[in-house]
């Protein structure tokens with residue numbers, strides 16, 4: 001079968017699937033259908049609404065970690081044990097989170113600090129150390145280290161390393177505690 005025909009059949013199948021889904025979620029079985037993919041646990045990691053996330057199978061994720069909806073986790077990402085990855089978090093290649101890290105909703109770690117043109121893409125390592133808490137909407141530039149048990153305020157833009165147990169806020173982030 002030629003590829004055009006195949007793709008038309010694929011789209012028809014998708015439309016049929018969507019219609020069936022719409023029919024079911026508007027039926028008395030709604031709670032069951034919606035509940036089906038609400039939360040799953042694989043290898044000790046909890047995923048909320050996994051179909052809304054883009055999580056690479058190559059990423060290493062430690063036991064006890066909880067990953068919320070709408071999350072982006074690329075291949076070369078390492079996440080420790082018991083971390084909290086809130087909704088909307090983006091972790092690109094090179095990001096490493098040690099154990100017990102909290103990534104607040106919509107916080108993100110870049111992997112290209114200078115927006116350079118490059119022929120060969122290499123991940124720039126960024127490390128968030130044990131127990132650090134990153135507030136919602138905070139942005140961390142590539143190549144930095146966020147210290148143990150440090151806190152980053154909501155909405156901060158972090159452009160330099162943060163030492164252990166300090167609190168940094170603002171744009172650009174500065175030490176407040």
Ligand SMILES: CC(C)(COP(=O)(O)OP(=O)(O)OC[C@H]1O[C@@H](n2cnc3c(N)ncnc32)[C@H](O)[C@@H]1OP(=O)(O)O)[C@@H](O)C(=O)NCCC(=O)NCCS
Pocket residue numbers: 104105134135136137151152153154155156167168169170176177
């Ligand atoms: C960073 C944070 C933990 C600091 O809390 P704190 O230690 O109690 O600090 P304070 O409220 O005493 O604030 C200290 C200073 O930082 C400022 N500040 C605090 N948070 C700030 C922020 N996010 N952005 C900019 N400035 C901030 C305060 O205005 C204050 O400034 P001042 O000394 O000039 O008055 C807290 O403000 C924060 O951002 N929490 C994140 C909440 C969050 O994202 N939760 C996620 C789960 S939903």
